[in-house]
Amino acid sequence: MPPERAGRAAALILITALLFAILCPAVSGAGGPPDHANASPQGIESASKAPNENKGRDTPEETPTPLPSPEETVTPADTPTVATPEATTTDAAAGNNPNPGRQGAAPDWFVGFTLLALLLIVAATVLGARYLKRPPEEETGSAATILSGAHRTVLSRPPGFPPELAERYDRVAFVGRGGLGQVFSAVRRDDRRTVAVKIPVVYDEATGKTFMKEMRFWEDLAHENIVAVYSVNILPVPFVEMEFLPRTLELLEKPLPVETAARIAAGIAAGLAYAHERGVIHRDIKPRNILLADDLTPKITDWGMSTTLAASRDTSITGFTLAYAAPEQIAPERFGRTDARTDIYQLGAVFYEMATGKAPFSRENLAGLAEAILQKQPVPPSEINPDFAGLDQIILRCLAKDPADRYRSAGEVLDAIRAVMGGAGDERT
Incomplete structure (x- = not known):
């Protein structure tokens, strides 16, 4: 339990305890002690000699009943004691109530106070229980x-x-x-x-x-x-x-329907074509770096590995995701420096995953994965998902090992997708 909640719970318990402390003594003394619970024989004798309150009326004067001697009050255990009318009258006159616990009833205001206190205790208990059961996040407010x-x-x-x-x-x-x-x-x-x-x-x-x-x-x-x-x-x-866009392509369940995958790939190609025309390459295209609007319009983010085409000879930056890396990022001495065609390869890897549900290459260790990217040919997407038969050629050309065998620009990739899909990725559709 958080410290704040524990402190408030302790305060509720303390308030309830105080109400009990105030209420219990008052209730225990509400009726008062029995007036004649410990009456002595002398007190009874004095009460029997009190003036008759009915004196002066037409009714005959009652004769006080003589008190028995101490010897007469002792009754053997096996002898039943019979209460006579005279004895009853004498007890009543002396104030000896047969039910001393009912002597001295509480006033009406005290009964009302008692009921109110009980209601307060019940309310505090109920509210305290509801508070302690409340989820923590409801308590944090703003x-x-x-x-x-x-x-x-x-x-x-x-x-x-x-x-x-x-x-x-x-x-x-x-x-x-x-x-x-x-x-x-x-x-x-x-x-x-x-x-x-x-x-x-x-x-x-x-x-x-x-x-x-x-x-x-x-x-x-x-x-x-x-x-x-x-x-x-x-x-x-x-x-x-x-x-701010809350979703990424990585979170979409794959494989995707052909039309959806083609439209997203076309949008990525359009964004890359725009950046390439301004001399900027990304070099880290992957599903996590593709944000999605509510209508699944893709938007490229995280240009931390980006550089200009003029400065792309610098190979000191090695930050990239291996599963989507182009061969030239792994072995630049063999495949040359990174350029706009590096983004095209990575676009092909993302397109492949949208079609099949997995990356073009997968191995248990990094060395095996790097070797597959440099040496192996990916399985055509249509062999995994026949719906993409018409897009095999586009995806596999983007994934060519030699940059010279890929599309020359992202604009060409966009045109190829639109040609197959009848305008997929076009703003007008």
């Missing part, structure tokens, strides 16, 4: 919220989110973490719009430079199939604010 579709509890400021940004955002929730940064969903305080906020994993010089390089490439890309960047800043801490 500090916790459940985002629609996110299925997770959202803290006011989860661990890792910079406190310097608390005045700018609230309802912050952790979304995911990559090689360079971690992403949170948050609500802007000024206009209540839900956005994604990405910050560096660590604040050192190397990470900061790489992070800002990614933002520099990404900030200039404005396309419906690329996640939009709203703001980039280094103060009060380095962060980027971007479009």
Whole structure:
């Protein structure tokens, strides 16, 4: 039980105990002690000699019954005692009530107070029980919220989110973490719009430079199939604010229907074609980096491994996901440097998974997986899912080992998909 709840429960128990403490002594003394419970023979004799209250009336004067001597009061155990009318009258006159426990009834106001106190005790007990059974998340109030579709509890400021940004955002929730940064969903305080906020994993010089390089490439890309960047800043801490989409392609159950897979692949190809025309390549296309709008429009995110075509000779950046890696990323000395055709290979690997439900190559260890990517040919998608027979050629050409055997541009991939699917991925459809 949380400390706050334990303290409140203890307070409820204390209040109930105090009510009992106030009520019990009053109830125990409500009737008062029996007036003649311990009456002595002398007291009885005095009562029998009291003036007759009925004196002066027409009724004959009652003769007081003489008290028996001490010897006469002793009755053998086997001799039954018979109560005479005179004895009864004498007892009543002396105040010896046969039922001393009923002597001195409580006043009406005290009965009302007793009932009220009992009601308060019952109410406190019921409310305390309901409070203790209440789920913890109901207790957090504005500090916790459940985002629609996110299925997770959202803290006011989860661990890792910079406190310097608390005045700018609230309802912050952790979304995911990559090689360079971690992403949170948050609500802007000024206009209540839900956005994604990405910050560096660590604040050192190397990470900061790489992070800002990614933002520099990404900030200039404005396309419906690329996640939009709203703001980039280094103060009060380095962060980027971007479009928030709760789903990724990784979360969709696969294989997908042909039309859905083709439309998503066409959208990815369109976003890559736009970036390539501006001299930017991604180099880490995979299902996790494809966000989905409500209508399943794909949007490419996480341009941390991106670079310009002019700088792509630099092979020092080795961050990529092996299951979707192109041969030139594993063996650049054999297949050459990365370029726009690297993104085309990775698009083919994602398309293959949407068609078959698994990546083109899978092995139990990294060495075996890398060897398969460099040496093996993937099984045609239609052999696993016959519905994709018409798309085999497109997917396998994207997955060619030699970059020269692939499509020359992402625009060509888009045109090929549209030709087979009759306009799949076109905005007008």
